[in-house]
Amino acid sequence: MTASHFSVFGPSVARLLGSLAAGSLVATPVMAQIAPPSVPAPAASTQTQTPSAATVQPLPQTAIPASSVAMPTLSDAQARQLETLIAQGEVTQGLRQGPPRDLSGLSATALTRVALDYAHAVHVGRLDTADFTKDWGIRPQAFDPLPGFADAVRRDRLADWVASLPPPYAGYDALVKGLARYRDMAASGGWSSLPSTTINFGASGPQVVALRKRLAMEDPAVSATGERFDDDLLAAVRRAQRRYGLNPVGTVGGQTIAALNVPVSQRIRQIMANMERWRWLPQQLEAKRVQVNIAAAVLTVFDGDNPVMSMKAVTGRPGNETPMLVSTIRSIVLNPPWNVPSSIANKELWPKERANPGYLKRAGFRVIDNGDGSKRLQQSSEKSALGRFKFDFPNDFAVYLHDTPAQSGFSKFDRLASHGCVRLEKPADLAALMLKTTPEWQPTQVDAVLSSGKTVRASMAEPVAVYLLYWTAFANADGQVGFREDPYSWDAQLATKIEARSAERAQANTN
Structure with missing residues (x-):
């Protein structure tokens, strides 16, 4: 890390290279400031100062806004060009499962409606506001496609206008390529399921032949012929395991076979769902x-x-999902006590005290009277489940980033185990980076507070945007896709909603 990190920032860039290695989302687009309404900061310990309210992303309507721009008149040539562009785009941009639609029979008015609906869907997403669940705390910005469309018709630049609509991110472009690859696989018949039998290095026979054939579908470096589990096949298995977020041990066991047996149609829907989430992001991200x-x-x-x-x-386990959201980190609490949410206290901690009196005291919990007959629990900073660092940011879900004394969780490949907050492997490194430009909170001062055991809130000189995102499909520049499980079933929900809205809009626009 150089001394310039988090100190000097140049202008944001609309499109940049994106990649993902071993499950690490390492490059997505750079976004500009989002101008949002303020919301109350999360409840702070009585021993810390509550930060001022900060801004989070607004929740605009996703319907196409009214426009004062007059509807343009299409020439016959423009109408034919638009029919082709939209029919192809619905497929390539993941708005339609089947083959391209035949739009040739539409009137000019109906075709214009289809074009505007397509533009809105590709630019900011297909969903209506009512389709978003509570935990999908990111919403697309409002977008009126009519002015751009009218200008494109006037200047006869319809192809350029259509090309400008998708999210301006390399990560999205890579998924477009990946979607095309998986559609080709589906068109060629997809793949057959492998039997649920462990395959080890050195094995030979029909199972190895089937494994080679299956791996070659997604990995062009794999030879589809050969009956022996040799070194080349071992390397291919490990590549596949990394793409699926599995431990790359090389042995083909139950988890690997389950990932390989996911049908190609399901992978296509998964890619389409992740493309939709890209559309919810603004046109620029904070640097x-x-x-x-x-x-x-x-x-x-x-x-x-x-x-x-x-x-x-470590993120939320199914049932305690970590929400998708956008917010801003403005301060870091050092030696934070844990104000236990009532849901956790009632479900887990009070029962432990009843079963084993004295448990709460031994674990460092204080019982605090709320003054209304109810009680709450607070765990002291010395034994806090939050460790030594808590990164606060305003949100409606009472989640945050934090340290943890339970370091063993980071050695696992499946790290969905929290109650919804995000536990960090290297919180001290993150704190040092985020406080780098704050003179009063350099490493010496931070270490002194940590050693004292006192709870102190360190305000940052430069706020930092925070994005909690749900990516289960991501691709490299060649369109080779890495997948993760859909632990919250959000991909399946979203794909179903996209398909339903697409069918509904197609019916409405062609009538």
Whole structure:
């Protein structure tokens, strides 16, 4: 890490290289400031100062806004060009499962409606506001496609207008290529399921032949012929395991076979769902930001266009999902006590005290009277489940990033185990980076407070945007896709919603 990290930031860039290694989301687009309404900061310990309210992303309507621009008149040539562009784009941009639609029979008015609906869907997403669940705390910005469309018709630049609509991110472009690859696989018949039998290095026979054939579908470096599990096949198995976020041990066991047996049609829907989430992001990201891939349980820090730090995380287990959201980190609590959410206290801690009196005291919990007959629990900073660092940011879900004394969780490949907050593998490194430009909170001062055991809130000179995102499919520049499981079933929900809205809009626009 150089001395310039998190100190000087140049202009943001609309499109940058994106990649993902071993589940680490390492480059997504650079975003500009989002101008949002303020919301109350999360509840702070009675021993710390509550930070001022900060801004989070607004929740605009996703319907196409009214426009004062007059509807343009298409020439016959423009109408034919638009029919082709839209029919092809619906497929390539993941808005349609089947073959391209035949739009040749539409009137000019109906075709214009289809074009505007397509533009809105590709630019900011297909969903309506009512389709978003509570935990999908990111919303697309409002977008009126009519002015751009009218200008494109006037200047006869329809192809350029259509090309400008998708999200301006290399990560999205890579998924477009990946979607085309998986559609080709589906068109060729997809793949057959492998039997649920462990295959070890050195094995030979029909199972190895089937394994080679299956791996070759997604990995062009694999030879599809050969009956022996040799060194080349071992390397291919490990590549596949890394693409699926599995431990790359090389042995083909139950988890690997389950990942390989996911049908190609399901992989296509998974890619389409992740493409939709890209559309919810603004056209630019803050240059200075922290991103968490919830599904991969990885945190990455960006300085401008470059990832400068990455670490393992522990995110919410199914049932205690970590929400998708955008906010801003303005301060770090050192030696934070844990104000236990009532849901955790009632479900886990009070029962332990009843079963084993004295448990709460031994674990460092204080019982605090709320003054209304109810009680709450607070765990002292010496034994806090939050460790030594808590990274606060305003949000409606009472989640945050934090340290943890339970370091063993980071050695696992499946790291969805929290109650919804994000536990960090290297919180001290993250704190040092984020406080680098704050003179009063250099390492010496931070270490002194940590040693004292006192709870202190360190305000940052430069706020940092934080994004909690749910990526389960991501691709390299060649369109080779890496997948993660859909632990919250959000991919399946989203794909179903996209398909339903697409069918609904197609019916409405062609009538």
